[in-house]
Amino acid sequence: MKTATEYLWFETKKRRELINITERVAAFVEGSGVREGMVLVSAMHITAGVFVNDHEPGLWEDIWQWLEHIAPARADYKHHNTGEDNGDAHLKSLLVHHEVIVPITKGALDLGTWQQIFYAEFDGQRRKRMILKVMGE
Amino acid sequence: MKTATEYLWFETKKRRELINITERVAAFVEGSGVREGMVLVSAMHITAGVFVNDHEPGLWEDIWQWLEHIAPARADYKHHNTGEDNGDAHLKSLLVHHEVIVPITKGALDLGTWQQIFYAEFDGQRRKRMILKVMGE
Amino acid sequence: MKTATEYLWFETKKRRELINITERVAAFVEGSGVREGMVLVSAMHITAGVFVNDHEPGLWEDIWQWLEHIAPARADYKHHNTGEDNGDAHLKSLLVHHEVIVPITKGALDLGTWQQIFYAEFDGQRRKRMILKVMGE
Numbered sequence: 506m507k508t509a510t511e512y513l514w515f516e517t518k519k520r521r522e523l524i525n526i527t528e529r530v531a532a533f534v535e536g537s538g539v540r541e542g543m544v545l546v547s548a549m550h551i552t553a554g555v556f557v558n559d560h561e562p563g564l565w566e567d568i569w570q571w572l573e574h575i576a577p578a579r580a581d582y583k584h585h586n587t588g589e590d591n592g593d594a595h596l597k598s599l600l601v602h603h604e605v606i607v608p609i610t611k612g613a614l615d616l617g618t619w620q621q622i623f624y625a626e627f628d629g630q631r632r633k634r635m636i637l638k639v640m641g642e
Numbered sequence: 643m644k645t646a647t648e649y650l651w652f653e654t655k656k657r658r659e660l661i662n663i664t665e666r667v668a669a670f671v672e673g674s675g676v677r678e679g680m681v682l683v684s685a686m687h688i689t690a691g692v693f694v695n696d697h698e699p700g701l702w703e704d705i706w707q708w709l710e711h712i713a714p715a716r717a718d719y720k721h722h723n724t725g726e727d728n729g730d731a732h733l734k735s736l737l738v739h740h741e742v743i744v745p746i747t748k749g750a751l752d753l754g755t756w757q758q759i760f761y762a763e764f765d766g767q768r769r770k771r772m773i774l775k776v777m778g779e
Numbered sequence: 780m781k782t783a784t785e786y787l788w789f790e791t792k793k794r795r796e797l798i799n800i801t802e803r804v805a806a807f808v809e810g811s812g813v814r815e816g817m818v819l820v821s822a823m824h825i826t827a828g829v830f831v832n833d834h835e836p837g838l839w840e841d842i843w844q845w846l847e848h849i850a851p852a853r854a855d856y857k858h859h860n861t862g863e864d865n866g867d868a869h870l871k872s873l874l875v876h877h878e879v880i881v882p883i884t885k886g887a888l889d890l891g892t893w894q895q896i897f898y899a900e901f902d903g904q905r906r907k908r909m910i911l912k913v914m915g916e
Contacts, residue, residue, distance in 0.1 A: 506643045506780045506916050508815040510884055541645040542777060543682055545817055545880055549891030551832045557740060558688045563720035564732055571733050575712065575849065583837035595838055596845050599875055601736055603831055606682055606743060606880060608775040610647055615773060617686030636889060638882040640816060640915065641777065642643050643780045678782040679914060680819055694877060695825045700857035701869055708870050712849065738873055743819055743880060745912040747784055752910060754823030778914065779780050 509537035509639045512549075517629030523565050524624045526635075530607065531614050533637050540612045542641015546622055547604035550633045552594035554601035554625035557616070572597050594627035601625055609641055646674035646776045649686075654766030660702050661761045663772075667744065668751050670774050677749045679778015683759055684741035687770045689731035691738035691762035694753070709734050731764035738762055746778055783811035783913045786823075791903030797839050798898045800909075804881065805888050807911050814886045816915015820896055821878035824907045826868035828875035828899035831890070846871050868901035875899055883915055 511533050515524065526546070534544050548555050558564065576599075582592025605622065608615040616622075624635060648670050652661065663683070671681050685692050695701070713736075719729025742759065745752040753759075761772060785807050789798065800820070808818050822829050832838070850873075856866025879896065882889040890896075898909060 508916065510815070510882070510889075541647070543775065545882055547880070547882060549894065551891070551893050556736060558732060558736065559721075561721060561724060563723050564729070566720040567729050567733070568736065571713065576845065583840040584833075584835060586837050587835060592838070592841050595832060596841070599830060599832060599842065602739060602876060604880060606684070606741060608647070608682055608684060608773050610773075610775075615647075615775075617688070617771070619688050620686065634891070636882050636884075638817065638884070638889075642645065678784070680912065693873060695869060695873065696858075698858060698861060700860050701866070703857040704866050704870070705873065708850065739876060743821070743878060745784070745819055745821060745910050747910075747912075752784075752912075754825070754908070756825050757823065779782065 506642055507539050511637045513635045513637065514632060515624060515626060516632045517626045520629055522626045522629060525560055525621055526624050527621045530622055530637060534609055534614055534639060535612060537639045539609055539639050539641035542609045542639060544607050544609060545604060545638040546607060548635050552591050552598055552628035553603065553633060554598050555604050556601045556625060557605055557620050557622055559619050560621045576600055591628040597627045643779055644676050648774045650772045650774065651769060652761060652763060653769045654763045657766055659763045659766060662697055662758050663761050664758045667759055667774060671746055671751055671776060672749060674776045676746055676776050676778035679746045679776060681744050681746060682741060682775040683744060685772050689728050689735055689765035690740065690770060691735050692741050693738045693762060694742055694757050694759055696756050697758045713737055728765040734764045780916055781813050785911045787909045787911065788906060789898060789900060790906045791900045794903055796900045796903060799834055799895050800898050801895045804896055804911060808883055808888055808913060809886065811913045813883055813913050813915035816883045816913060818881050818883060819878060819912040820881060822909050826865050826872055826902035827877065827907060828872050829878050830875045830899060831879055831894050831896055833893050834895045850874055865902040871901045
């Protein structure tokens, strides 16, 4: 059995950003030497998400509008009594989740044709990180 | 350590359908010979979901009404500028997620009494697939 | 390769409760002897959730208000024709999901600074359980 771990760092220019990380995850998996297994792709912050969807800018706009509709930025979250202003980012993270598991087959990510892996930053403009953990043989 | 992989194919008659796949996943796990581990059950499309819930038709109606309320089919998604008409299916997939991990104990799926695994088709009437990946010993 | 399994039991006093289970998961992982791997933390009921977020009581209030807004308790769910009254609990479970995978590095949970693991009870006041399954080496 083999395991391997890597941390990816992000510091987005905008507060909210989607970043396609498929190539970075694929390169890490190929370098790990694991032929059959899984890779966990998980944000290490509670104001970011990770999901699998389509590399299509129109869809990204739809996703942002939808997230803002379902979990809007508002002034009156109780969480803001701590001095924070990112209550919406916590709810957006709950909604899309902070991690995915991607299967590895024959030494590569076993994704469908249109599946791409995204890091979703909901409260950026500062250094944040994610963990990649491969397990397999 | 053992791994095993299988692909399940679906071609639903209706555009939106829920399919209980628990028996198929259980049979695959039992055939794999893995006694202790996990099985990843993951859609390979970005317009389908996988979740664990109850085998109860009234609840399924509630789930469909709820999904349609939260992520409605609409004409005006930006994604539709590509010629697609399935923007809602992408959002529904984000909402319920495209995968689950089910524990394997003593050679069988270790599910609670009422837990069943569902494939949720949000844009069907064409051939689509899912991956099952077992890892364990 | 090593695996280990434990079941945690809950019986909440209130119908809806959030319980921080990070310490219990951490103790189980440390006792398992696994140095590199993953732990699956999964509710065995379809009216409960598991998620990773912040240990901050104001935020918990925001989360409860948000869940009640998105998946409200209502009398008229079809599921209630079975005699149940917990339709909202099923939808809340779908929304936040019933499981997370946490990476294990150097023998400990590899969580970000603010990441804590929560069991979310949506229909409690009775005995319910969760599974912890460690896999690694």
